[in-house]
Amino acid sequence: MVRRVLALTSGRIAVAVLAVIALLAVLGPWLAPQDPLATSDNTLAAASGAHWLGTDHLGRDVFSRLLDGSRVSVLGSLEVALVALVVGAIPGILSVYLGRVFEWITLRLADTLVALPFLLFAVAVIALLGNGLTQAMVVTGALVSPLFYRVARAATLSVARSPYVEAALVAGASTGWIIRRHVRVKVLPPIAVALAQTIGVGFVIVSSLTFLGIGVQPPQPTWGGLLASDLGYLSHRPWGPVTPALLIMVTVWACNLLADAIRDVSGEAGRALVNDRKARANRLAKGRPVSAGGAR
Amino acid sequence: MTTLSPNAAPERSPRTAPGPTDTPEDPPVLAVHDVRISDGVTDREIVHGVSFTLTPGKAVGIVGESGSGKTLTCRAVLGILPPHFEVTAGSVEITGTDITTLTPAQWTALRGTTISAVFQDPASYLNPSVKVGAQIAEVLRVKKGLKRREARHRAVALLRAVHLRDPELVYGQYPYELSGGMLQRVLIAAAVAAEPRALIADEATTALDVTVQAEILDLLAELREESGLALVVVSHDLAVVAQLCDEVLVMRQGEVVEHGPTHAVLHDPRHAYTRLLVAEHEQYGPDKFLDPEEAS
């Protein structure tokens, strides 16, 4: 599947962008040319050789703050996605096997969690349970987990109750073989799609929270925080919010792009894609016009 | 068998006398001449030349195993080939008009009023979200220009004409509330609502119980007798075709291996494959259909 995703241009772009962002998160604090917390008299400076993206209202280097802040966003969104995966996918798979009571309870819980406005809840939880993005991200992850619950449940249902798995069982296939052969094809792609989407959602949530100044201590730089502080000085540095905003958008876009690429290469859609390409290639090779045979 | 004309066709326009008494000079409703169909994906020819003509009130049967190209032939005639399939050679004429010259608007005008079709798995061919009666009434309103009330009245009459019990109730039901046999009757009612001159029945009885299958075949025979409807009956079941048709094509792997009057094909099969089909029927099937008196 990885190879097929990389065969798509969109898949390659998505993976490349996400890899760069991940590198920033790991190496950002060391790459930062200046101390992100060091203030100076040179406030609200325009971009220059010394300050690639200028300085903020306290004279701190914006580029360094961006690099330093990437870690919070990346870690936060990964946390949301992983918590959601664990909290959602496991009950989702089990709900098919553990009987009707468990199924009913988890279904209702999933309905409940979906009905809660998660940003509102995240704000409330951070404020009430004390500071720290970590708690908020765990809560947010739990709140977006119904996506994984539904996806995992639907995929498991389609595998567990499908005639071809029964046929494979009757034919004497081992459980391991069935899992390798069928589950990998049917269950993993939708979960991978959901994971990529959730990382994107996590980015938006982390950025929103840090934008509001919730969950982080003030001097600590974050992408959302940079955006918020730039907002107050629009008249001095009108282009200030552009870089953090673009970074957030590009990251979310790459996540969605990856999700779409995975969806495109798996299942029915994948087959249609391959067929389309082959048919076009054949027609081009023959130089044959499109016949009216398929007119609708 | 007298209920059909007064109920289903009160304002039917007079038409040439139907049935086997037709003279050979009658213009054919449908003329298929050496049609070849290719799959654009694999770039292989699937159907290698099918020819037959259908005059008013006649019935032509196409028999063959699944994958022999009989359904593709029907779809080509109806102008609804699946994506990537195209007619690469030969011609199809509907009431003298070559279908390659038809504009989409002309196609729309032609379907329903001149040629129509019913298929296997009738449930999927009806809109799941609209009451079945409304779907028949829609055809009447669009194709016959009936007012809302008239269309409703006629639709109920049609449902009665296809021998549905309690047509008033069925009118207001959704497809998922009806059984397969009832749905096939509804589908037939919708197909003949605009009084087409030819009806293609593509495996229309395949998934039904034997008794229901016999009833549907009776209904088709009745429609043919009452209104001079020409039939193309496609089936993998020789008995079905033998019961209804004057003329049979036997297809195998896209090739017409045998073509002639039903009586001749059944009693004096020339091709080995036809002999096999007939032999199987003599061995396993009720051989009363092989009786020449019944077949004609």
Add this chain to the structure above:
Amino acid sequence: MTTTVLRAVPGERRGAALARLRHTLGRVLGVLARSVAIFVPVFLVATFVTFALRSLSGLSPARIQLGEEATPEAIQRIEAQWGLDKPFLTQYWDWITGVLHGELGVSWVNGADISTLIGLGLGVSLSIATFALLIGVVVGFALGTLAALRPTTLIDRGITGLVTVISVMPPFVVGIVLVAVLAVGLGLFPSAGYVPAEAGTGPWLAHITLPALALSCDVVADVARQLRTGLVTARGENYVTGAVVRGLSPRRIFFGHILRNGIGPALATLGLKFPALVGASVVTEWIFGLQGFGRFANDSAQAGDVPAVQGVLVVSIVLVVSFNLIVNLVLARVTPASQRGV
């Protein structure tokens, strides 16, 4: 076959009409019953979680009123005043009975009635959310339909690209851009504040347009995407072939058959988007300086005013669940088959 003629007596007509009525009524009741069956557990679980937040937070009104150096006796006295010394379940019971009567309690910070406080902000937030939904539905439907009508063409790809760009713009980014360009730069709209609708529709619309636009991006993108997928899927279904064979025109097939069945996912998405809209109001109201529901939630949370936060969450849950109920009823009307076996 003469039986069919004999059965066409007038009495049959009324019987069939009655049966049909019972049929329809049964379907509507079924949908309502299922929706309520989902609503009640959702409400109970959600309020319970909400209420448990206070115990987990360890916050107390005594801290807020007396400050850090309060004596344990004083704290105990105040907590007893608020009924916080009772067992947890009793507290929950008292609270939920109050909630069911529309009483959300009083604020720890200023003793004001929370229902009144929330009511004040709700007008602002609902105006904006409704307007955002409206924009989202109209624009999203237009884009999704257009893309589905011409799949894999330049139009489709253009719209898909546009939708992708829109979907990755978080509300606060759009909000900032709108403020910077349309309000500060061009001066077309007021950059902050709110005017109630009673003070004039023009000013009211002017004040809610920018926040609604900021919120609507997400809805536009999701509705357009879901609608496109739904329509493209529906287009490949057999009943479309059936309609083609019956000689219906492409336009009629699209509106009567494809749209009817392909609209389901987009509608369901609307139901799911509503919580996100309510949540995002926290951010947009901050940017646009609106004293709405989201702002109230944020302020109360920062102040540690637990009853106010609980009230906010309860109101948001009620909003979301009622909205979903409406969506479900519409869905049941549009695609009755999908309601079977839920």
